[in-house]
Amino acid sequence: MRIYNKYVLSLLLSLGISNVALAAAGQRALDVYIVLNTVVYLVISLVYVYLNPRARSLLSTIGFVLIGAFLVIAGMKAAEVLGR
């Protein structure tokens, strides 16, 4: 299960570092954190191309949920800009 351990560790490290970096930059908008976390999650999952097919399909499902959240946030922001 070494590849799973590496994947979970990479995910935790990269998500942790990106959130700490945003917090250090003084970012206070939660949607920015969610968008960045989504991107980081998708990139790390893409790098681990050798995970077994069942794991990949389950991780893709989580990825689709995150992309859905990303699209909702993007849509709300677009509606906010257009409504001004």
Next chain:
Amino acid sequence: MKNPYRTLGVGLVAAGALFAPVAYFVINSAPLTAMAIVSLLVGFTCIALASTRPYISPEASLVLLQTGMENIAALLEELALRNKAIYVPSSMGDGKPKAIIPLADGATPVLKNRVPGRLVVRYGSRPDEVGIAVTTPGGASLPLLRNSLGPGDSQIESALSYLLVGVLDLATGVTVTSQNGQLNIDIRDPRLHWENIWYYRSLGSPIASMAAAVTCEALGKPVRIKGEAVNNRQARVEIEVID
């Protein structure tokens, strides 16, 4: 069997679900809410990974592997077969990849006939061109490959990485280089090492067997494991392509 990923996942999801509303509504902190969301995300990922672990335990798999290997080793020892096995692609046999151990010592055998799905097979026209055809760990692992195999070094490397690193978790990396009709396959951190036993001397270690089976299926040609060496947590499998 206790699953550490499920335990970790449930713990992270519970912690994230409890902390997220507190961080958002009480503390009113976006970074802390984001960390709670990360906890939820990694928790769900761990739960997903937990459900992809094998149904039978690694110990049970090892018992099955050991049984098959010892039976083949007993057969080889009884027949005093010391020749190195020739891995034959499924296209040259009955649709299943096999390994033939020639009965006669001497020069490299030339396969002229299709290999039938039997134990004792005739692979050439001469009376002594007879061998034992067996199923190997490599041949049995080929159905686990998701994509079709290609003959290039990078395609073989990709297929072996997927099999050994991703699906079977027997190594951490694979590199394939070829020169003069021979492929050198370097396997980082292999979990099943070569031992000086009859079975391995003839058919190779399970990892070498997988490397040979993938190579012969990718090239569509018979191959033979020329040598195996382990050095500094890296195994090198030398595979000779037989034209």
